Amino acid sequence: MKDTPKHQGLRNQLAKLLEQKGITDKNVLDAIRKIPRHLFLNSSFEDFAYQDKAFPIAAGQTISQPYTVAFQSQLLDVKKEHKILEIGTGSGYQTAVLCTMGAKVYTIERQNELFKITSLLLPKLGIRPKHISFGDGYKGLPQYAPFDSIIVTAGAPFIPPALMAQLKIGGKLVIPLGEEHQIMTMLVRKNESQFEKHEFGEFRFVPLLEDKN
Ligand code: SAH
Numbered sequence: 001m002k003d004t005p006k007h008q009g010l011r012n013q014l015a016k017l018l019e020q021k022g023i024t025d026k027n028v029l030d031a032i033r034k035i036p037r038h039l040f041l042n043s044s045f046e047d048f049a050y051q052d053k054a055f056p057i058a059a060g061q062t063i064s065q066p067y068t069v070a071f072q073s074q075l076l077d078v079k080k081e082h083k084i085l086e087i088g089t090g091s092g093y094q095t096a097v098l099c100t101m102g103a104k105v106y107t108i109e110r111q112n113e114l115f116k117i118t119s120l121l122l123p124k125l126g127i128r129p130k131h132i133s134f135g136d137g138y139k140g141l142p143q144y145a146p147f148d149s150i151i152v153t154a155g156a157p158f159i160p161p162a163l164m165a166q167l168k169i170g171g172k173l174v175i176p177l178g179e180e181h182q183i184m185t186m187l188v189r190k191n192e193s194q195f196e197k198h199e200f201g202e203f204r205f206v207p208l209l210e211d212k213n
Contacts (some may be wrong), residue, residue, distance in 0.1 A: 001043055010050035011037070017052055018070045025074040031100040032070060037063075040091040054204075056205060059111040062206055063091040064153060070097075075174045075186050075200070076149045078103050083130075085144070085166065087137030088153035088208065092118040096127045096202040098151075103131040106144050108137045110209065138210060140166045140168040147171060154208035164195065176205045 015032045023029060038049035040063055045055050054062045064072075072094070075085065080102035089095055089109035095118075098105045107129055109115040115134040120131065131144065137152070138160040145166035152163070152175040159175060167173050167189045176182035184200040 001046065001056060003037055004158050007036060007038055007050070008033075011035075014050045014052065014066055018067055021052075021067055021072045023067070024076055025070075025077075027078065027101045028073045028097070031073070031097045032066060035093065036095045036125070037066070037093060039092045040096070040121070057091045057097065057114065059113045060206075061090050061111060063093050063155055064205070068143055068203055069094050071200070071203075072151055072153070072174050072182070073097050075184070076151060076172055078149070079202065082148040083144075083146075085147040085150045085163075086153065087140075087151070087163070089118050089132060090114060090153060092122050092127070093123065094151070094153055095129050095132075096125065099127050099129055106131045106133075106141050106147070108133050108135050108141065110136055111136070136210070137208065138162065142166060149173065150175075152176065152208060155179065155204070156203035156208040159185075159187065164189075165185075176203050179207070198202060 011033050014094040015029045038046050041049050052066050054065045057063050067097045082103045084103045084105050086107040089107040095107050117136040119132050132189040140162045149172045151165050155176050169189050171189050175185050177185045182203050184203050186198045
């Protein structure tokens with residue numbers, strides 16, 4: 001599949017729509033304008049790739065809705081060279097947004113099929129996360145901690161303690177919390193033991209699963 005001026009036009013429209021929906025971070029909108037979302041999807045979705053919708057990807061998972069990706073990315077307040085841990089690599093689209101914003105991204109996926117597909121796809125598109133790993137996101141990546149921020153892209157029944165421990169002081173953890181539907185939640189680490197909690201309304205995600213299949 002190719003990236004054409006038509007795709008670019010659809011991306012510009014999508015960025016405009018996200019702006020209308022309240023996304024203000026210029027770097028997030030720039031990344032949405034740059035990344036060819038249709039290349040993260042099966043070719044049968046090519047005509048729909050720039051709708052503001054989630055779509056199925058391999059292993060029964062989904063690529064998040066662009067608004068959700070933009071909303072979570074905006075909450076992270078990404079600065080160039082920020083070290084970010086992502087739980088749930090999935091299609092790699094959210095990874096690509098963070099890399100394009102200049103972050104050093106460490107990402108974990110627990111479905112081997114997706115881990116393999118996405119590890120091959122990202123470099124082909126010129127996207128180079130610092131580290132892609134196959135494993136359990138509940139554990140984080142202690143060997144690379146601490147992180148400036150952590151993003152969880154699946155619905156979590158609780159906040160994994162390991163992720164809180166791997167956050168820098170001043171860092172942000174953005175996680176959709178809940179089983180059936182999720183409340184977008186942000187923890188800001190104040191000091192060694194204190195975290196400030198903020199909530200941002202309801203979203204829907206596939207579940208953050210425990211144990212590997
Ligand atoms: N960021 C992805 C979202 C994919 S959906 C994208 O933009 O495409 C959420 C992903 O989290 C799925 O790929 C799912 O397999 C993965 N996941 C679920 N539980 C996990 C866990 N415990 N550790 C790591 N990844 C997990």
